[in-house]
Amino acid sequence: MRFSQLFTTLALSISIAGVAQARDQLSLAGSSTVLPFATIIAEEMGKNPSFKTPVVESGGSSVGKKGVCDGIGTEYIDIGNASSRMKTSELEYCDKNGVDLTEIKVGYDGIAVANSINGETLNISKADLGKALTAEIPQEDGSWIPNPYKKWSEINPSYPDIEIRVYGPPTTSGTRASFAEMVNQKAYCAKDELAKKASAARDDKKGKKCRAMRTDGAFIEAGEQDNLIVQKLQEDSLTYGIFGFSYLDQNRDTLQSAIIDGGGATFEAIASGDYAISRALYFYVKHAHVGVVPGIAEYMEEWTKHWGDDGVLADAGMVPMPADEQAKYKKAMSELPKLTADML
């Protein structure tokens, strides 16, 4: 008797699930770099009693871009967050699933290279930073060998005479992808004469193969949690870390930014473009869900209220876009232009 009662409850609870298919709040997922800002917007929007607060999942940029393209229907997310732009291969996956998207850029986040204030400031050129962290280094004869540099000073005697040890995010992270592209590929392999020649010789004119980070212990993957990297840097003044600028901003009293090509990571330097290791933050809206899941338009509008210089987003460490870009993406929010391969 008692068992049959329990089974009835069970059957009942499963039948509830059948009813609850329609979704009345937004569902987002993606980059852990965009998440702190997206959650601020979600919370602001949720203050309005007419809307439920959107649910924001983490997972990394690749999860955001793939998740939004998995299909159409309320079991899939409405908006994917990403801190690296969609690639043509990723867009093909969307086309295959019949998902149309609009790309909205919301602002920038600097990628800080930093260490403890008790350690030595790293004053380095971007090209040399790439040289220190890329997996393979070209030889005079055009062949590639595993990165031989053990100490910073081996690259240039003016750099600190300590072992190269850098904590950074894992491969699922947009921070990592952007750093590898801007530093390893564009600053080192595409600029350094020898590396340029050797890249062309291995059929890699753009230097994409340079994006691979070292795996011999000089570059250490520290997980998606930037706070973990911050903690490790505070404890060990001989290591450096690569992480989102907002974490440096919150820990300015214990961490210092490396000087890269003559400048450190500050809010002003990132906003003006002087500090060049930064990446844009995006979200991708699924057209088929606009107007079906309530609140997508309002969510987008909420971004435009706060993405300015003195908004809550800037206070949390997001670097605002210039006014013309803000106007452009504000327009895109209402017109929803379809993202096509030639736009990338």
Next chain:
Amino acid sequence: MAQTRTEKIVIDSLKARGKKERNFRLFGVSAIALAVIFLAILLVSIVSKGAPGFFQYYAIFEVELTRERLDPRGDMSDQSLFEGQAKKIINEAVLEFTGAKNRSEKKAARSLLSNGSDVRLVEFVKNNTDKLDTMQKIKFALDDDADSYFRGFIKKETPEKQRRLSDIEISYLDKMKKEGLISYEVSDYLFFGSASRNAEMAGIKGAFIGSMFTLAICFIISFPIGVATAVYLEEFAPKNKFTELIEININNLAAVPSVVFGILGLAIFINLFGMPRSIPLVGGMVLALMTLPTIIISSRAAIRAVPPSIRDGALGIGASPMQATFHHVVPLAIPGMLTGTIIGMAQALGETAPLLMIGMVAFIVDIPGSVTDPGTVLPVQIFMWADFAERMFIQKTSAAIIILLLFLMIMNGGAVWLRRKLERRW
């Protein structure tokens, strides 16, 4: 009397034997001592870091609750109060107190109180409609940076550029302190607040309720199925190759990494059945899959521990196998089954990995009202807080860890108590 050779050998070996015994005891005691030391270090570090997380700084300001400004539509509805000027009223009070004049001073003054102060004011008005159109002293939480200043994490001595509070902001805070506006109290936000990006407003209520819903679903599904499986396999199932295969599979399932159950949940419940993401119902079902093997294995052990004489006695006086099982064996095995279930539940309470796949590792502000509302669970809340950049989240994280640990202790303590109370010895 001279010793014989044999006596000598025995006496010598006795010494060695005693030494071996002493050494063994020493090893045992030192192993336990080491474990106790580690546990003590862990607990002291968690409690000392987490205890401040239960408190936070508040500032008391007197504000005028003008009805027209707070409730422009005049119907006291949520929408009307939202459209009202709660934030402006608070800002006016702060600006008046600080005497801020130019734009940057005003901005500094406005940033000192929590971003959610207007919500607090609206809550107050909703609960005290009779106090409208009067002056009221209301306690607002300080912004997390201001809170960190009073905690001593942000120091005046640090150069202005290297700290998150400007000199003006610090001077305003000092003034508040001097005039007795600041109080350090048990954080009501921690217990009654939901997830928030403002560290000072973040609380565990939403995650706690989500955890309770998830565990309830998990229990409703896994306990009856687990017990029924165990009873059938132990008492009724024929012993053949097929039941052996099932047994091996159940034991294997108990060792499967929990994230695999999350993938299964995503494929079956969400993609195939079309259930929504991020809901405790799906979370509970996934965790039920995970706890089932634990419950089945412990229930079978409990049934096996019932002496065969009880079963034989029942059958001997003419009870059917069904009656023997449900009238005699199962009631005696229940304490063991419950213990296994509670331990399985406690394990489920601490899981995040399987929930990642089904969208419960998420920032969810609204407190779930039923199992089909989006919700998250305590360990996920801890995981999310640990990742936010704001410093105050470190204390909140530790406080939430203490609460989670307390719950695990209560559940495991409950299991021990149940066993003691219901256990029968033969």
